Structures are given as C-alpha cells and as structure tokens.
Amino acid sequence: MGQQYVYTVDNNLYINLTNRCSNRCEFCVRYYDKPIYGDLWIKDEPTAEQVIDILEREYDISDYGEVVFCGYGEPTYKFDEIIKICDYVHSKGGRTRINTNGQGSQINGRDISGEMSKNMDTINVSLNATDKVKYDAICHSDYGLEAFDIMLDFARNCVKAGGNVVLSVVDCIGQEEIAKARKIAEEIGAKLRVRELL
Numbered sequence: 140m141g142q143q144y145v146y147t148v149d150n151n152l153y154i155n156l157t158n159r160c161s162n163r164c165e166f167c168v169r170y171y172d173k174p175i176y177g178d179l180w181i182k183d184e185p186t187a188e189q190v191i192d193i194l195e196r197e198y199d200i201s202d203y204g205e206v207v208f209c210g211y212g213e214p215t216y217k218f219d220e221i222i223k224i225c226d227y228v229h230s231k232g233g234r235t236r237i238n239t240n241g242q243g244s245q246i247n248g249r250d251i252s253g254e255m256s257k258n259m260d261t262i263n264v265s266l267n268a269t270d271k272v273k274y275d276a277i278c279h280s281d282y283g284l285e286a287f288d289i290m291l292d293f294a295r296n297c298v299k300a301g302g303n304v305v306l307s308v309v310d311c312i313g314q315e316e317i318a319k320a321r322k323i324a325e326e327i328g329a330k331l332r333v334r335e336l337l
C-alpha cells in the first residue's frame with residue numbers, strides 16, 4: 140500500500156484521492172490481480188494542499204491535456220478537495236475532468252451538481268447499464284436499486300446547470316444496450332462515450 144496520489148496515463152494527469160466507493164462494480168480495475176496503473180491503494184487520503192504541492196513541484200500542468208479525478212475509488216468522497224484542486228489547475232490554464240459513479244450528491248448529503256458543473260470542464264458519469272435492475276446486478280451499489288436513478292438524476296442536474304456531461308458504457312454490453320444508452324444520453328442532453336473494457 141503506497142501513497143500514489145498523482146499518476147499519468149497517455150497525455151493526462153490523474154488524481155487518486157480515495158479508495159472509498161459506494162459501488163462494487165464487477166469490472167472494476169481495483170479487483171484485478173495485477174495493477175494496471177501502479178499501486179493506487181493508498182494508506183492515507185491526501186489533503187488538497189498535499190496534491191497541489193505535488194503538482195506544483197513535479198508537473199507542468201500545461202504539458203498535459205487534462206487533469207482527471209479518478210483512481211481506485213469514487214472521487215466525490217473528497218469533493219471539497221476536488222474543488223480546491225480544480226481552482227489550482229485552472230489557475231495554471233489546465234483543464235479538468237472527473238470520472239464519477241454519479242452518486243456524489245448522496246455521498247455528500249447535498250446536491251453537488253451545480254458546484255460540480257461550475258468547476259469541472261468535463262463530467263464523465265459511468266452509466267454502465269440501461270435500467271436499475273441491470274445497474275444493480277453489475278455495480279452492487281450501497282444505494283441498491285435506487286442507485287441508477289440517483290446517478291441519472293445527478294447527470295441530468297449537471298446538464299441543467301450547464302455542465303459538459305458524458306455518460307459512459309463499456310463496449311462489452313452489446314449493440315442493443317449501447318443503442319439504449321445512447322437514447323438515455325440524448326434524452327438528458329448528455330454525450331455518450333463507449334469505452335473499451337480494459
């Protein structure tokens with residue numbers, strides 16, 4: 140178990156703030172036998188100041204396409220830290236993205252969609268499935284069958300608040316499911332990203 144709070148993939152910088160998650164997705168990279176991006180299990184969650192200090196000392200934000208909040212967990216458990224880090228990245232002219240399971244408002248006990256939309260350049264919400272039963276069967280959320288609607292309401296609220304929202308699914312769900320996912324994305328005014336399963 141280490142302290143890898145910042146890592147790079149291709150031309151992007153990734154921020155790993157927490158290992159907590161309200162889901163236990165069957166395809167999650169956390170459960171792979173072999174780590175893909177290094178050891179992202181962390182002993183202590185970092186403060187925003189610790190992450191900003193690492194970025195300041197070790198990276199030139201302008202060298203990277205995006206700063207992405209991702210890692211082995213759901214980043215919105217650290218929402219206050221996210222906002223501070225976004226401020227820093229934007230002050231350096233960088234762009235920000237979050238990969239989230241969309242349950243952040245429930246996790247924080249308040250609607251965070253407005254603040255998220257104001258501070259994040261791209262909000263990538265994992266749709267994963269096209270209805271609540273299928274979602275629950277794959278994601279095993281702490282919020283049970285309510286999780287799908289919680290996630291979709293969050294995405295919809297972010298769109299309404301002016302956020303650039305992308306719903307994502309993995310390509311292995313099949314063409315019929317992908318078509319349904321595209322319709323869901325269109326209905327709420329979001330884009331759809333079909334990503335390759337790692």
Ligand code: SF4
Binds near residue numbers: 161210240
């Ligand atoms: S929401 Fe993300 S971090 Fe959490 S279990 Fe699913 S894939 Fe893993």
